[in-house]
Amino acid sequence: MSSLTTLEAGQAANARNKKRLTAFLFVVPLLVFILITFVAPIASMLWRSVHHPIVAELIPQTLSELQRWDGKSTPDRQTLQTFAVELHKLNAERLSGKLAEEFNRAYTGMSSVVKASARRVGRLSESQLQAEGAETLLKAHKNWEKPQLWFAIQRAGQVYTYDYYLTALDLEIHPEQGIQVREDTQIYVQLYTKTLNMALVITLLCALLGYPLAYYLSGLPENRANLLMVLVLLPFWTSLLVRTTAWIALLQTNGVINSFLLGIGVIGQPYEMLYTSFATVVAMTHILLPFMILPLYSVMRGIDPSYLRAAMSLGAKPLPAFARIYFPMTLPGLSAGALLVFIISVGYYITPALVGGTDGQMISNIIAFHMQRSNNWELAAALGSLLLGLILLLYWVYDRFVGASNIKLG
Amino acid sequence: MADLAGDKAFLQFTNVKKTYDHKSLVVKDFNLDVAKGEFITLLGPSGSGKTTCLMMLAGFEDVTSGEILINGRSVTSIAPYARNIGMVFQQYALFPHMTLRENLAYPLKIRKRPKDEIRAKVDEYLSLVELLDFGNRYPGQLSGGQRQRVALARALIFAPDIVLMDEPLGALDKKLREQMQFEIKRLHEQLGFTVIYVTHDQTEALTMSDRIAVFNNGIVQQCAPPHVLYERPANLFVADFIGESNKLKGVIESVGEDSVQVRLEDGGLVSTLKANCTEVGQPTTVSIRPEKLSFNDRLGGAGNQVMARFVTRHYVGEYIRYHFETADGTELVVKNMNDSSAPQLSAKEEVALAWLPQDSQALDRPVA
Structure with missing residues (x-):
């Protein structure tokens, strides 16, 4: 059994x-x-990036009144009156500043309007407020008559919203036309494109610089290859900040490179190299190069020299043998290195922040800006989520055409 | 089959030397003439210079001095890809990103042959190695033996003048290795190409080759057909390296035309064939194959004789190995067929062992 x-x-x-x-x-x-x-x-x-309850918490009654609004004219007196009461209350609780910030984000220039109006409404007594709250509001600023403003307020009052994704894609929603391209400032799509372009250039540069070096290293005897590998890794072990600042010293107007070129008379005036996208690309290529060399080297090490010999014994000249036999065998390493460098550089922050100036900024710098300066975490989250989605999409495309199983890190 | 008496000048190594470090020679004065269609094996321990010779012929290593001629033309300055020499590598070196068909078509594509000719050739060679149904597979999907057959077909498909094989069966298990030996022999006889075969496996060399060049320390010790190598080894190294040898120490007593008399260390006088020890008084080693040494009664008193004590016996299967020891401690081995003639011996029993003079040789004796 x-x-x-x-x-x-x-x-x-x-x-x-x-x-x-x-x-x-x-x-x-x-x-x-x-x-x-x-x-x-x-x-x-x-x-x-989709959850935004602040406005809904600040002016709940106004928002529920606005549900009756037709969206084309100034809201009715009752709505305005409700808003005036809520503004009065917020002013007393010292929350009108927060509302001003939120309104300003939804409708440009509203910060001072809200603050001024809040002060005026706040001065009214309880009875005055009940009697002429709406009128005081309209007298405070003519913006309160505009249906566009109320439309923006209505949208900002949504607890669950995709508006930040629209902003991140340079789109806006219009009361009549619906979703359309934002007319005034278009920065984010351009910045995404620029970020991808720069990442692509950095990846290409890393491949061009790393491939010959890895090939050379893989042909050396073990002990010498290890020694030279230490030199490749040495910058890797130094602090990122030190390396980036070293590039500042090299690239700045009175820096090493300009002084040298001036000294030998090649140029008459110093070049502006620092605080450009050129500086970002150069410094990031330097920093990310080991990520390209390491997988390439380990794949090349594993390729038996007899493959090239076999190709030559079969009649292939060195260059065709390299192109048809050796190069395809290094592709797993090359694609692993390229994927690493590309994905790391798409999300890179510190180097562009230090050497990039305004020209060399990448998407992560604008995300940081919204986190730290403009305090618009929702937009930062939407931008970050889009970046994540973009990388996943690229990985998917890569997997479709190259195959993730072909990646070899060592 | 190779015509051994034919023109030997098809492939020639003349005074070929090779050094890697410019201090010591890896190959010291290598000379070899190979006839067209011959199957030559370079045999030797690792580091003896045999693979270096192969690599110089293929063009992957420079020749330090000397000449390699193919059809009377020096190839030492010709690039490897222009030599038209097929090569089978130990690790197969099949291109992993190409199917079998693409692997086989590669040398023909380089030579810019027409498409339908390539297809026909690939079909022909795939069926030659019995892999026609596997053409669209990748090398990674094949077994070791199948890969080896593809490597062989790829080295042959462009009809090279010479096919080099660098320990091609080293990575296979014993049974497969024997099968592949047969396969290579079959193809060689069928297609008649010239083979230079490198191995350190003597059985492989003996069963396949027309001639074998035995290498040691960068020098060819002997180059001869297998039976000559086995039965008439030129020196003690060859006798030791090819097969097994019983070695009795002695001194040349007298020299005849074909034979010499040797006074053994135990005082006995034996007659043996003349080899590389020909001076009276010269120390020598009498070399006898274990299967030629037998129990005295079998020969009926004819031939040479030596007394030894029985030590132990090893049961191998088709034969039995008997281990003996002479009075001075020399170990002797007798191989006896596993049949009714296999004697029963008791421990330390004193036995007379005998052999015919033509089954032994007086070879050199290294200075201890």
């Missing part, structure tokens, strides 16, 4: 389950760590 009895099968299943449980317990700490430090922040970012 070759099959197991029920009892034996049960025991085997028990033993297997026990092993699985043990294995799972070993993984639990890492799992918790990843959940807390990686999955949770990303989830919170995605959540924040």
